[in-house]
Amino acid sequence: MRGLTSYLHALLLALVLQLSSQTQLLNSGDDVCRLFADGTKLRKPGGCNEWILCQNHISTTGGTCSGTKPYFKLKSSDCASAADTKYCDSPCTKKTNGYLGSTLNCANWYYCEGATLKGSGVCTGQYFDQALQQCVYAENTSCAAKFEWCDIVPPNVPFLDEEHCNMFHTCSSTFSLVNNTCDEGKYYDVQKKVCVDKREVDCGEHPLPVDVCGTNKLAVRNKFVSDGATCRGYFYCRDLGSGNPDPNPERLQCGVDYFFNQERQACMPREDQKCDWDRCDGRESGFELAQVEGCHNYLSCTNGKEMNVLVCEDGGYFDVAAQKCTTAIKSYGVCTS
Numbered sequence: 109m110r111g112l113t114s115y116l117h118a119l120l121l122a123l124v125l126q127l128s129s130q131t132q133l134l135n136s137g138d139d140v141c142r143l144f145a146d147g148t149k150l151r152k153p154g155g156c157n158e159w160i161l162c163q164n165h166i167s168t169t170g171g172t173c174s175g176t177k178p179y180f181k182l183k184s185s186d187c188a189s190a191a192d193t194k195y196c197d198s199p200c201t202k203k204t205n206g207y208l209g210s211t212l213n214c215a216n217w218y219y220c221e222g223a224t225l226k227g228s229g230v231c232t233g234q235y236f237d238q239a240l241q242q243c244v245y246a247e248n249t250s251c252a253a254k255f256e257w258c259d260i261v262p263p264n265v266p267f268l269d270e271e272h273c274n275m276f277h278t279c280s281s282t283f284s285l286v287n288n289t290c291d292e293g294k295y296y297d298v299q300k301k302v303c304v305d306k307r308e309v310d311c312g313e314h315p316l317p318v319d320v321c322g323t324n325k326l327a328v329r330n331k332f333v334s335d336g337a338t339c340r341g342y343f344y345c346r347d348l349g350s351g352n353p354d355p356n357p358e359r360l361q362c363g364v365d366y367f368f369n370q371e372r373q374a375c376m377p378r379e380d381q382k383c384d385w386d387r388c389d390g391r392e393s394g395f396e397l398a399q400v401e402g403c404h405n406y407l408s409c410t411n412g413k414e415m416n417v418l419v420c421e422d423g424g425y426f427d428v429a430a431q432k433c434t435t436a437i438k439s440y441g442v443c444t445s
Contacts, residue, residue, distance in 0.1 A: 130277075130285045134213060134253040140260070141167045143267040145301050149185050151260040154213035154253060156180065156196035157187075165298070182262045182283070193283050195259040198225040209236040214251035217243075258283040268298050273311035276303075292318075306337050307386035307414070314341060314359070321345035321353035328353060332373050335359060339367040339383035340375075340390055364390040379428045380441030387442075388414045395431050403443035406433075 132140070134154050141162035144150070149170060152158040159170035159180045173180050173187035179196060181188035191197075199208055200220035210216035214235040219227040231243035235251055258279035261267065266288070269275035276296040278286045290296055290303035295311055297304045317336040320343055322328040328345045335341035343357035362368050362375035367383050369376045378387070379397050387396045388409035398405035398417055406426040408415045420426055420433035427434045 130257045131254050132257065134255060135251055139165070139167050141165050143270060143298065144265070145299050148265060148267075149262070151180050151182060151195075153255045153260050154216075156191055159185070182260075183281070185262055193259060195255070200225045207236075207238075207241045209238040210253065212253055212255060214246070214253045215243075256285070258285055266296075266301050268296055271313065272315045273306075273309060273313070274303075274315050311337065314338070316343070316357070319353070321355075321357055324352055327351060332360070332368070332370065333357070334368055334370045337385060338389050339378070339381070339385050339387060340364075342368040342370070378442075382442055386412075386414050388412055395426070397426055397428055397440060397442055399442050401443055401445060403438050403440055405443070 132138075132153070140150065140153060141148070141160070142165050144162045144165070146163055146165070148162040150160050150162065150167075152160045152167075152170070157173040157178050157180055160167045161170045162168070177187035177189050179188050179191040180186075181190075181192050183192050195212065198220075199210065199218055200223050202223050204220040205222065206220065208218045208220055210218065213230075215231045217229055217231065217236040218225060234243040235246050235249050236242070237244045237249040240249075257267070257277065261279045263279050263281045263283070266276050266278050269277060269287075273295040274290045276288050276290075278288065280286050293306060294303040295306050295309035296302075297309055314335050314337045320328075320333055320336070322345070327348075329347035331345050332342045333345055335343060338361075340362040341359060342361070343359050345354045345357045348354060365378060366375035367378040367381035367389075368374075369381055382399055384399075387399065387407060389412060391409035392412060394409055395418075396407045396409050396414075397403070398407050400417075403425050404420050404423065406418050406420070408418060422435075424433040424435055425438035426432075427436070427438055428440065
């Protein structure tokens with residue numbers, strides 16, 4: 109049994125490696141709208157006549173094309189008499205005869221006589237099994253139906269690269285994937301559909317800064333380096349012994365009460381560390397001392413994000429421990445020169 113499990117895992121890994129960077133499995137379970145702004149209209153994956161509408165980053169029912177205009181056309185985002193991509197082309201070729209399962213939707217089937225499409229249909233609540241030439245329950249067959257992003261996304265509609273917060277994609281007028289990278293210091297905001305300051309975007313996996321561990325001429329070895337995006341995050345650059353920089357440094361994070369200090373190679377009390385990123389990093393609520401000389405200013409924090417800059421009244425000082433303003437003179441590294 110263990111041998112069979114290992115084989116299936118290896119088979120799945122091989123399938124994933126064969127897929128292009130923009131290929132998506134139809135039955136992956138991930139909602140495509142997670143990467144798009146609300147209000148975006150997309151062709152429904154696995155079909156040619158339906159569209160979906162993204163709301164709150166979730167797919168909602170859009171509509172269905174029928175009659176003399178059975179195809180959803182990407183370029184115009186409406187129904188048309190003909191499709192504008194090869195996604196909806198007939199699978200029939202000179203070498204096909206009989207029933208043929210769809211590679212776009214596990215439930216669909218076609219009947220071909222050579223290159224001529226004689227009929228098509230859908231297995232209701234089931235998948236079409238190519239070997240058995242019939243509809244069966246999903247658990248009794250395998251399905252690798254897939255689609256490319258530009259099969260469902262209209263031209264020039266931006267969407268997030270899920271693995272890189274500083275990247276996004278669009279599809280060209282010829283339905284080719286176009287990769288885009290935000291300027292340094294910025295991440296892509298899905299809802300605003302533009303690149304914004306890093307502190308405005310929640311990024312689960314911060315991309316490696318350029319040459320974070322140095323270059324082949326001068327590698328950073330056995331040292332900690334700031335992640336260039338947060339006050340608490342940093343990378344550990346290993347000494348590979350070859351003179352080459354670590355291509356995959358481990359990302360680490362200081363505790364809630366500390367910020368990373370690259371010069372000292374350590375996590376230090378956050379009120380004593382200057383940091384140009386979001387100082388509310390790790391603070392789900394409460395207040396945080398602002399990086400303003402004088403120690404009179406402080407920030408309100410909500411869900412780990414800076415919300416408002418506040419000032420103590422009557423020249424008061426912000427007391428970090430008490431989390432409030434006081435008349436007693438306070439001095440911290442972050443707010444002194």
